[in-house]
Amino acid sequence: MSGQFLAIGEAMIELAPDGSGLLRQGFAGDTFNAAYYARAALPTDWQVSYFTLLGRDAMSDAMLAFMAQKQIGTDYIGRHASRMPGLYMVHLNNGERSFSYWRSQSAARLLADNKTALRQAIEASDIIVFSGITLAILEGDGADNLLSILQEFRDTNKIIAFDPNIRPRLWPDQDHMRSQLIRGAKASNLVLPSFDDEVACFGDLTTADTISRYRSYGLKRIIVKNGADEIEVLFDGQSFTVKIAPVAQIIDTTGAGDSFNGSFLGHFAQTGDAEVAIRFAAQTAAKTIQHYGALVD
Template sequence: MSGQFLAIGEAMVELAPDGNGALRQGFAGDTLNAAYYARSALPAAWQVSYFTLLGQDAMSDAMLAFMAQKQIGTDYIGRHASRMPGLYMVHLKDGERSFSYWRSESAARLLAEDKTTLKKAIEASDIIVFSGITLAILEDDGADNLLSVLQEMRGADKLIAFDPNIRPRLWPDQDHMRSQLIRGAKASNLVLPSFDDESSHFGDLTIADTIDRYRSYGLNRIIVKNGADDIEGYFDGQPLTIKATTAPQIIDTTGAGDSFNGSFLGHFARTKDAVASAQYASQVAAKTIQHYGALVD
């Protein structure tokens, strides 16, 4: 069994607490995290690749080497002559995280300028994952380019997964943010939202409201994450409820949703079983939040 998994988005330099009062430098980003966990869940015959734009600097070189070490393909990563990767710092309080970002001129903001290259990568892939953060960072016509290609490919035999991953600070205003996130959902055929985000920014009172709203956009595959509470969804005409795995301790929630996304997609590619895949993904997410940083071995 073989195939091609493609994650599209921004890979960043991560500075995160190491538990000893110092900062550890690594590489992460929501869709890169998903690719990392998908690689762990997929058979070796599957190719996992990342689509982004980096610089020609030493940190970009190190990021490419890191991806290669983790068996994430870099053939679809371009290099920009004057821009560099973005950077973020993780702040932790009682296991919950907040972030500081330096990304306004990151190379990844131009990743979708070349629509031909973008289309070639998506055409060659069986599973594609992107996020609301991917859409939010794109400059000029980047979001339109990405969404138009995905919409064109939506009817093909591909799994196009979208995590709204709502980050209001990345958007100019709430109305634009909501309209673009709806466009992202309509360009996909699987959505992986988090209920706390949907409740805060779309006014959903219950998970059923979230599911019904995404169904109204034409989605038939919806998996709603809800922290430590039950995962609920609607998948190929069937409602789903999956008990979430509880972590005995929470060290760092960074990357929890991303680890769920990648693990779910990787497991589903092998089994075609949404319930088993959500159970597996919940187990991985529970392990992830018991360690520092987004990427856990």
């Protein structure tokens, strides 16, 4: 069965350690990473596309060429006359990552200004993935534009997947962050939160609390990622947990959740079996964290 997969968000220039003391330049970003891993999981008759806004500079050209090389469609990517892609640097401490960002004037902050193009892309797609980072970076009416269009398709047979991917530094204040994340969840029909983020933002005490809260927003498909601990799942009325195999050596956790998201969505699109797809995605994430950088061949 063929189909259309669409990721919406910001692809950035990545500077990441390569293990030798030097920095390696690449391209990454949470929803772009998900598209990358979805492309790897899906058969060739599926189209995987990215929706964002880039500049007309050399790095934007290089990013588009990279996407084309990785067979990620660029037809939905606009170009801005004066803005450029954002940049981030990865810092590692025993495998755990932190980031420095330069993205305040990135072109992607205006990606949702063209409502016509955004609606056409979403309407043409079978699976759509966006994140809390997508919402956080948007300027002006961008978040309202995106959420209102997604809401139109929430109750169709499309999969609209939302990873809250909570990054407090991107938001002006806690109250606005929480309200927008809740709006993002309510505009989706599948949510993929990380438990540690939910604890910090919403004060959840257990993964069951996270499940219960998202159920209260009207979600029937909830997959709570929890690092090396069990994944807690509510999926179309079925509740279950999935154990995670231990990883002997963690090199870099960058992109772990993103690789899970893309791999799960790609595998679920083919099998329709949530538990099997979750196990597949967990294996992919385990491989990802044993390498440097967000994107692993």
